Amino acid sequence: MAGKEKESQFDASSMKLLFVEMGVGYDQHGQDITAAAMRACRDAISSNSIPAFRIGSIPGVNTDQMKLKIKLGVPQSTQPLLDIERVKSVFPYGQILDVEVVNGGMICSSGVYLEAMGDKNDDCYIVNAAVYVGY
Structure with missing residues (x-):
């Protein structure tokens, strides 16, 4: 099956996907799963610049039209402790359509x-x- 692409698991019906940013976050002390998730999201977005949303590279699209979908891999036993609203606070702009855990x-x-x-x-x-960025 070399060279063949598999069908994407990403649902593109709600936004036009531009790219996917990936990150890992840790909480070594205090056992705070939300802190680890926030660090993972910061890691995903911290090494990227998105000038297309600022300088009009995509006609009619700016940061007001940016859409985000976030997917978090979280240990099952800690999922009930995850504060999604705190995780969302990591993102400085963009409409968050979904946070999937x-x-x-x-x-x-x-x-x-x-x-x-x-x-x-x-x-x-x-x-x-995994942070999916589009418009």
Whole structure:
């Protein structure tokens, strides 16, 4: 099957997709899954510049028309603790159409338990993020 593309899992019916940004976030102390998800989203968007929305490269499209879909891979046992509104606050502009949370990420040992840093145990939470950007 080399050279053949698989059909996309992305639903393009609500926006024209331009690109996908991907990131990873960790919370090593305090066991805060929302902090890990926010870091994953910041990681996804922090190394990109999107001049097309600012300088009119796409006629009639600016940051007011930017649309975002966020997909987060979060360990299943921590999903009920995830604060989606705090995660959304990471994005400086763009209309967030959807935040999808799927089973993913990881819980592993950070190798150290530091009560002074709010640790309940030595768990490190890891979240993966995919940010779909379009208009």
